[in-house]
Amino acid sequence: MSPNNPPPAGLQLRSLVKSDGELEISLATVPTPEPAQDEVVVRIEAAPINPSDLALLFGAADIDTAELTGTDANPVLTAQIPERAMKGVAARVGQSLPVGNEGAGVVVAAGDSDGARLLLGKTVAVLGGAMYSQYRTIKTQQCLVLPDGTMPSEGASCFVNPLTALGMVETMRREGHKALVHTAAASNLGQMLNKICIKDGVDLVNIVRKPEQAALLRTLGASYICDSSAPTFMEDLTQALVATGATLAFDATGGGKLAGQILTCMEAALNRTTKEYSRYGSTTHKQVYLYGGLDTGPTEFNRNFGMAWGMGGWLLTPFLQRIGPHATQALRQRVVAELKTTFASSYSKEISLVEALRPEVIAVYAQRATGAKYLINPSKGP
Amino acid sequence: MSPNNPPPAGLQLRSLVKSDGELEISLATVPTPEPAQDEVVVRIEAAPINPSDLALLFGAADIDTAELTGTDANPVLTAQIPERAMKGVAARVGQSLPVGNEGAGVVVAAGDSDGARLLLGKTVAVLGGAMYSQYRTIKTQQCLVLPDGTMPSEGASCFVNPLTALGMVETMRREGHKALVHTAAASNLGQMLNKICIKDGVDLVNIVRKPEQAALLRTLGASYICDSSAPTFMEDLTQALVATGATLAFDATGGGKLAGQILTCMEAALNRTTKEYSRYGSTTHKQVYLYGGLDTGPTEFNRNFGMAWGMGGWLLTPFLQRIGPHATQALRQRVVAELKTTFASSYSKEISLVEALRPEVIAVYAQRATGAKYLINPSKGP
Numbered sequence: 133m134s135p136n137n138p139p140p141a142g143l144q145l146r147s148l149v150k151s152d153g154e155l156e157i158s159l160a161t162v163p164t165p166e167p168a169q170d171e172v173v174v175r176i177e178a179a180p181i182n183p184s185d186l187a188l189l190f191g192a193a194d195i196d197t198a199e200l201t202g203t204d205a206n207p208v209l210t211a212q213i214p215e216r217a218m219k220g221v222a223a224r225v226g227q228s229l230p231v232g233n234e235g236a237g238v239v240v241a242a243g244d245s246d247g248a249r250l251l252l253g254k255t256v257a258v259l260g261g262a263m264y265s266q267y268r269t270i271k272t273q274q275c276l277v278l279p280d281g282t283m284p285s286e287g288a289s290c291f292v293n294p295l296t297a298l299g300m301v302e303t304m305r306r307e308g309h310k311a312l313v314h315t316a317a318a319s320n321l322g323q324m325l326n327k328i329c330i331k332d333g334v335d336l337v338n339i340v341r342k343p344e345q346a347a348l349l350r351t352l353g354a355s356y357i358c359d360s361s362a363p364t365f366m367e368d369l370t371q372a373l374v375a376t377g378a379t380l381a382f383d384a385t386g387g388g389k390l391a392g393q394i395l396t397c398m399e400a401a402l403n404r405t406t407k408e409y410s411r412y413g414s415t416t417h418k419q420v421y422l423y424g425g426l427d428t429g430p431t432e433f434n435r436n437f438g439m440a441w442g443m444g445g446w447l448l449t450p451f452l453q454r455i456g457p458h459a460t461q462a463l464r465q466r467v468v469a470e471l472k473t474t475f476a477s478s479y480s481k482e483i484s485l486v487e488a489l490r491p492e493v494i495a496v497y498a499q500r501a502t503g504a505k506y507l508i509n510p511s512k513g514p
Numbered sequence: 515m516s517p518n519n520p521p522p523a524g525l526q527l528r529s530l531v532k533s534d535g536e537l538e539i540s541l542a543t544v545p546t547p548e549p550a551q552d553e554v555v556v557r558i559e560a561a562p563i564n565p566s567d568l569a570l571l572f573g574a575a576d577i578d579t580a581e582l583t584g585t586d587a588n589p590v591l592t593a594q595i596p597e598r599a600m601k602g603v604a605a606r607v608g609q610s611l612p613v614g615n616e617g618a619g620v621v622v623a624a625g626d627s628d629g630a631r632l633l634l635g636k637t638v639a640v641l642g643g644a645m646y647s648q649y650r651t652i653k654t655q656q657c658l659v660l661p662d663g664t665m666p667s668e669g670a671s672c673f674v675n676p677l678t679a680l681g682m683v684e685t686m687r688r689e690g691h692k693a694l695v696h697t698a699a700a701s702n703l704g705q706m707l708n709k710i711c712i713k714d715g716v717d718l719v720n721i722v723r724k725p726e727q728a729a730l731l732r733t734l735g736a737s738y739i740c741d742s743s744a745p746t747f748m749e750d751l752t753q754a755l756v757a758t759g760a761t762l763a764f765d766a767t768g769g770g771k772l773a774g775q776i777l778t779c780m781e782a783a784l785n786r787t788t789k790e791y792s793r794y795g796s797t798t799h800k801q802v803y804l805y806g807g808l809d810t811g812p813t814e815f816n817r818n819f820g821m822a823w824g825m826g827g828w829l830l831t832p833f834l835q836r837i838g839p840h841a842t843q844a845l846r847q848r849v850v851a852e853l854k855t856t857f858a859s860s861y862s863k864e865i866s867l868v869e870a871l872r873p874e875v876i877a878v879y880a881q882r883a884t885g886a887k888y889l890i891n892p893s894k895g896p
Binding site for chain 2: 188213220223272386387403411413422423430431432433434438439440441442443444445446447450
């Protein structure tokens with residue numbers, strides 16, 4: 133694309149929270165900025181809908197109130213945000229925000245630098261926000277070049293889930309734990325984590341909510357699966373913790389009692405192997421990181437797990453900043469090398485930007501249910 | 515005391531949880547072990563009743579059910595432990611446990627080593643458990659020699675509260691925070707922490723539950739005091755956090771919503787000084803350590819404080835192990851140097867071992883109320 137031939141404008145999905153409690157999702161036509169010297173323009177062809185995208189997309193709105201307005205060419209989705217939830221989104225009121233953490237596509241224009249020109253025509257994966265857009269102008273260093281023969285749909289989820297799953301194992305090693313617990317374990321991320329742990333020889337205790345999720349993980353070769361809906365859950369979990377010695381958990385649910393129950397069972401498991409009474413409980417540190425909020429209710433726990441415990445938030449970007457660029461690069465290289473095996477994502481459907489605004493489509497993907505993961509293709513027709 | 519003249523037997527307070535849910539506190543007559551070469555015998559004359567002692571002493575029993583049985587010479591206190599609380603004390607059932615973390619007294623016998631002989635006649639403070647005893651045989655290195663002219667009652671609380679208060683400030687420095695929040699702030703420990711912070715120029719936000727506690731702290735020169743019973747509490751706390759920049763709290767209550775409210779206000783304070791919307795909240799890490807359990811109910815919080823947060827247990831002994839013997843020694847030296855100023859403890863009453871078993875006395879000191887701190891003198895007559 134020559135400078136005389138500016139990149140085309142494109143559709144971009146926008147989410148807006150209004151001060152009266154209305155959420156509005158629309159498709160804006162935005163100009164595509166001319167690429168600077170070290171920039172390229174990517175035609176986005178695949179962008180996953182991750183739980184972290186849903187939070188930004190729906191801003192605490194009640195999906196049951198979603199209504200489609202506007203025209204066929206210019207659809208607008210509205211939904212109501214309950215008053216009690218408005219405080220949590222106060223900081224974004226009035227700002228029309230683009231959505232989509234990651235995606236993949238083809239480089240269709242490039243700046244003047246050699247690095248940028250080299251990318252022309254390549255399929256690249258990008259972590260950079262606003263991926264629910266037809267075109268994105270971004271820095272070359274934000275592009276991860278995918279091996280020849282890789283489809284955008286295969287590289288769309290290169291960052292969030294793979295790096296999060298690898299980050300969990302890396303956190304385990306760096307903080308001195310020897311095995312892991314994961315909740316919502318049948319998710320796309322959970323399946324990836326199982327593949328990593330099996331490959332790396334790390335014991336992983338999978339907590340699921342339904343028998344069919346347990347069955348799915350068994351087909352992947354998972355060894356330790358505990359169903360939180362079973363009446364024997366606490367005992368099952370304690371036994372798995374005795375067997376694995378896991379003292380670190382990553383919890384996607386956030387709310388409710390699960391995080392505390394994990395600490396309780398960790399303490400019970402540790403006490404089964406000690407003989408002497410210690411008034412302050414086990415001296416082994418037990419940690420649960422809450423990295424998601426599938427359960428938006430309050431978190432509650434009984435402190436019956438001694439004094440050597442911690443609970444806290446865990447987020448990918450600060451984790452990568454902590455480990456530094458060198459260690460981050462090593463994780464990214466592993467993702468590319470194992471993109472079609474360990475880090476292969478599966479989607480139940482590919483949808484267009486217009487379809488992403490249909491209430492009946494939202495009703496499926498907003499559930500965050502196992503096996504209902506959607507991929508947006510912004511370059512697909514309505 | 516010569517080897518031909520063995521140390522006298524003495525009374526020792528014991529706490530026993532029976533499998534039927536009865537707590538029994540009694541005074542056993544126990545032989546005093548002959549001191550080994552590097553040991554001394556201390557006649558204990560002062561031992562404080564700290565909240566951590568109460569937990570071991572009463573083992574979750576309902577104090578309202580306390581009854582005095584036995585004889586005048588051999589009193590026995592019994593109380594009932596609610597069935598739901600038995601799980602928490604299961605590991606100590608059937609074990610007659612001595613109580614009393616710390617105390618002070620006079621060295622009345624010594625082993626053959628020079629180090630031990632040098633201590634004869636000295637007043638020493640000891641951290642070593644079983645301090646609600648008339649005599650304790652202990653290693654010389656566990657003794658902290660008090661300056662001449664120091665009474666045992668002045669040195670009885672040399673360890674637990676002073677080192678805990680210093681440990682909070684030290685934790686703040688080591689974990690990169692610049693100011694502190696403390697709950698139950700009018701306690702003996704809280705008063706000490708105020709003196710340290712004023713002396714060291716560290717901003718401290720004091721959270722109390724009653725206006726009279728706020729008044730008490732004001733007389734000590736505290737600058738930031740928030741009363742959690744005030745309707746404006748959340749706003750008062752947020753303003754104090756904006757003023758101080760505190761992102762670390764030590765919470766003595768443990769149960770309830772207070773720890774979460776502190777994180778909520780820390781996040782609100784941080785957001786008042788940032789301009790751009792960050793979907794994951796402030797990137798500044800906010801930490802609350804639960805070091806006590808004045809509220810024995812469940813801990814509950816709403817996760818409305820972003821992802822950069824942590825909650826966890828904090829305990830003195832593992833903290834001292836983490837910082838190592840050199841840093842620990844520096845803290846101990848500061849305590850001795852400022853024993854009659856910064857680290858002066860006040861007690862509302864001195865009681866004997868026999869008095870410690872009287873229900874009407876227990877009713878006062880078991881409340882853990884501000885200004886109702888008792889000192890046990892095991893060498894005092896009944």
